[in-house]
Amino acid sequence: MYGGELIRNIGIHLMYVFASVFFGFILGMTLGILLSRAPKYSKIVLPILSVFNTIPGIVFIGILFLYLGMVPMTVIIALSIYAMFPILKNTYVGITNVEQQYVEAARGCGMNRRQILFKVELPLSMPTIIGGLRMATIYTVSWTVLAAMIGLGGLGEFIYQGINLNQNALILLGAIPAAILAIVLGFLIDVLQRKVTPRGIQKEVRAK
Amino acid sequence: MIQFENVTKRYGESTVLDQISFKIDPGQFAVLIGPSGCGKTTTLKTINRLIEPDGGRVLIDGDDTGVINRVQLRRRIGYVIQQIGLFPNMTVAQNITVVPKLLKYDKERCDKIVHDMLEMVDMPYEQYAQKYPSEMSGGQQQRIGVLRALAASPPIVLMDEPFGALDPMTRSTLQDEIMRLQKKLKKTIVFVTHDMEEALNLADVIIFMEDGHITQMAPPEEMLKNPANETVKNFLGKHIAAADPSTLTAADFMKTNVVTVGIHKGIRACTAQMMRSNVDSLIVTDENDRYIGTLSVEDIQPHGKEDATISELLRTDRETFHTTDDAKRCFDMLISTKANYVIVLNDDGTVAGIITKTSIAKAIAERLWG
Numbered sequence: 001m002y003g004g005e006l007i008r009n010i011g012i013h014l015m016y017v018f019a020s021v022f023f024g025f026i027l028g029m030t031l032g033i034l035l036s037r038a039p040k041y042s043k044i045v046l047p048i049l050s051v052f053n054t055i056p057g058i059v060f061i062g063i064l065f066l067y068l069g070m071v072p073m074t075v076i077i078a079l080s081i082y083a084m085f086p087i088l089k090n091t092y093v094g095i096t097n098v099e100q101q102y103v104e105a106a107r108g109c110g111m112n113r114r115q116i117l118f119k120v121e122l123p124l125s126m127p128t129i130i131g132g133l134r135m136a137t138i139y140t141v142s143w144t145v146l147a148a149m150i151g152l153g154g155l156g157e158f159i160y161q162g163i164n165l166n167q168n169a170l171i172l173l174g175a176i177p178a179a180i181l182a183i184v185l186g187f188l189i190d191v192l193q194r195k196v197t198p199r200g201i202q203k204e205v206r207a208k
Numbered sequence: 209m210i211q212f213e214n215v216t217k218r219y220g221e222s223t224v225l226d227q228i229s230f231k232i233d234p235g236q237f238a239v240l241i242g243p244s245g246c247g248k249t250t251t252l253k254t255i256n257r258l259i260e261p262d263g264g265r266v267l268i269d270g271d272d273t274g275v276i277n278r279v280q281l282r283r284r285i286g287y288v289i290q291q292i293g294l295f296p297n298m299t300v301a302q303n304i305t306v307v308p309k310l311l312k313y314d315k316e317r318c319d320k321i322v323h324d325m326l327e328m329v330d331m332p333y334e335q336y337a338q339k340y341p342s343e344m345s346g347g348q349q350q351r352i353g354v355l356r357a358l359a360a361s362p363p364i365v366l367m368d369e370p371f372g373a374l375d376p377m378t379r380s381t382l383q384d385e386i387m388r389l390q391k392k393l394k395k396t397i398v399f400v401t402h403d404m405e406e407a408l409n410l411a412d413v414i415i416f417m418e419d420g421h422i423t424q425m426a427p428p429e430e431m432l433k434n435p436a437n438e439t440v441k442n443f444l445g446k447h448i449a450a451a452d453p454s455t456l457t458a459a460d461f462m463k464t465n466v467v468t469v470g471i472h473k474g475i476r477a478c479t480a481q482m483m484r485s486n487v488d489s490l491i492v493t494d495e496n497d498r499y500i501g502t503l504s505v506e507d508i509q510p511h512g513k514e515d516a517t518i519s520e521l522l523r524t525d526r527e528t529f530h531t532t533d534d535a536k537r538c539f540d541m542l543i544s545t546k547a548n549y550v551i552v553l554n555d556d557g558t559v560a561g562i563i564t565k566t567s568i569a570k571a572i573a574e575r576l577w578g
Contacts, residue, residue: 105293107258108366109306109356110283123297198297200340 002158002173010177013154016144017185019076021137024083028136029129031084032091033117042092053085057143065150075147082143083136090132094125123198130193134186141182145174155181209234209269210255210364210396216263217250217420224250226420227264232398232413234363237390239407240400241443242417248400251417252366255398256285268364283310286357286365286395290372292349294341300326300352301337307360325355329385347378354386358393367399371406383409404443408432416440446574456535458552461571462561468493471500471519475511478503478518491551491559492522498557502526528553531560535571538563 035042061078068074098121106116122129148156155174162170194202210232217225225247232238240248253259254266257278266273273281294303304325305318313321326333329351341349350370357365367386371379387410390397401407407414408428416424416431416439424436432448435441441448446460467485469478471494478490482505489504501524508521528551529538538550542565549562 099291101289101291101293102295104258104291105287105289105295108256108282108287108289108293110279110281110310111306112279115310120295120297124295200296200298200342 006158006173006177009153009155009157009174010181012147012152013141013144013156013178013181016072016075016079016147016154017137017140017181020079020140020144021083021133023076023080024136024140025087025133027080028084028087028089028132029091032088032129033095033122035088035092036095036121037113039096046089046092049085049088053082057082057146058149061146061150070150070152072152074150075144075152079140079143083140086135086139087129087132090128090135091125094128094132095121097128098124124201127193127197127201130189130196134189134193137185137189138182141178141185145178209267210398211267211270212251212254212264213267214264215251215254215261215266217247217254217259217261224420225254225261228417228420228422229264230415230422230425232396234396235394237387237397237399237410237412238415239411239413240398240415240417241402241404241407242423243439243443244402245419246417247420248415248417249368251415252368252398252400255364255366256282256287258282283307283360284362284364286360286362288350288353288357288365288367288370290369292341292346292353292373294349294352294356296341299338299340300344303341303352304355304359306356307362311360313360321359325359328389329355345378346374347382350374350382351385354382354389358389358395362395364396364398367397369400369402372401372403379406386410404445404447408447416443456571457531458529458533458535458538458563459531459560461535461538461567462531462552462563463567464561466491466559466562468497468559469503469518470495471522472517474517475508475521479508489548491562492518493559497559499528499551499553499559500524502551526551529563530555535563539568539571542568 035045057078060081061074064074064078068077095117102120102124103116106120111119144154145156145159147154148160155178158170158174162168162172162174212228212230214227214229215225216223216227228247228251240251242248250259254261255268255273257266257273261274295306298306301322304322305313308318308321322337323333326336331348331351336344336348341352344352353370354367357367370386371382374382383406386397389395399410411428413425413427414431415422416436418439424431424440426434431440432444435444435448467481467487468491469481471492473481482488482490489502492500492503494500501522503518503522507523508518511521526547527541529541531552531554533552538552541547541550542563549564551562552560554560
């Protein structure tokens, strides 16, 4: 009897996840790259960011709700920022961990900074960055449940209804598809990871 | 031509390069060598401006490199590093064409370069071009590292201990190859090493550095003949000796880990000592460690279990040599008598070492095969 509603809520849920992860990825990559260019600042910025990271999502959505109201943007902005953290961190770590020999060889060959970034540093840190993306996506699937808290739908709707009506079946109707979504998206990203990992370093990555 | 004019580099308080000036002619194979921290790598890296000098100028063919765009400059100078640094995300072909692509060569030209380069080091295109660095041995990787540096035909190639991480066999093969390539391509090569043997093998001119100064700049033969100071001499070490056999002394060949016993030791103790050290003869010394004579297992045997000291059994009639004696005399003695070894003494009469027939074999081998 919930069939239509289930599909609708999965759609909404996915929309939130995709939008948030998309913005989070762009934001996280950009900031991660910028911070890796300025390791001095990153020593200050990264700890501050990880403090923000510990603020519960529910608090953050609540605060944004006060300012922006009951619009999808509220959820997307909040979740984008949460999705950004693991991607930013992994981008930063991935780039700064690229072995110095490759950077030195690249400079010696006459690559400029942009070429070193795009031809050497980013390809070599791609596995780590995608690892961050995977984490962000799976977290976001579960955080999106919070959207229902401010009445914006998604699979959280079933869970909140279930809690209010004390109906376990309803809670599971939200929880199980959410779990399946997380697993499926995680799997898709694993496939993506294999695609974007340069062939020459695949063995190495698998060995890790 | 590469020309250094009073080049200085400081890191904080310490001066790594102190007003160095020198010239490397086109087509020369110049080797920078010296103790670690002498500034040889810094010198190399100021040529392609991976390190910017604090004072002085580096000129290439008369042009001040300080005013050339450094990215452009590096594309015209080959660069090989010890860690090899092939990009692991690129195939052999892609690695070789990194610089040609930066210089916007078209695809056909790049393909031709890959073919030509691989052919030059006898690595078949079909077999290697599409391989990734991780699929090759260290020696093969560094061959590609050298090809990457040569791909855009730069007139100058810088090499920073390129063979330092390779095993001795591969290293000497690659040394031969780089010499062959240099003769063929007539590049100016600046090569950093801490291995004097490598320097002597490869160099047209050796630049010896110490504490940010150039101690001596000379062709290998000249340096062997007239080392500028003790450090250079120490670096040249055995190579000086090898260059002139008439100056070889007993000290150059002796084994120093000899087994000695004091004169007051008992026979049993000596037998035990021989067994422990797995030798059939001992060198006997007095209380001041001065040489007295030798004791061999044949001398002891008749007296097997007697409770006496060795003083009556030892032989004192062996001829001994002094550390500074001509090595040839020691060898002649070994060959003409049936002795297994001759004894070499220090100035104060203590035992410096022994020379055995194995020492001769080794000496000959070194003369013949280096």
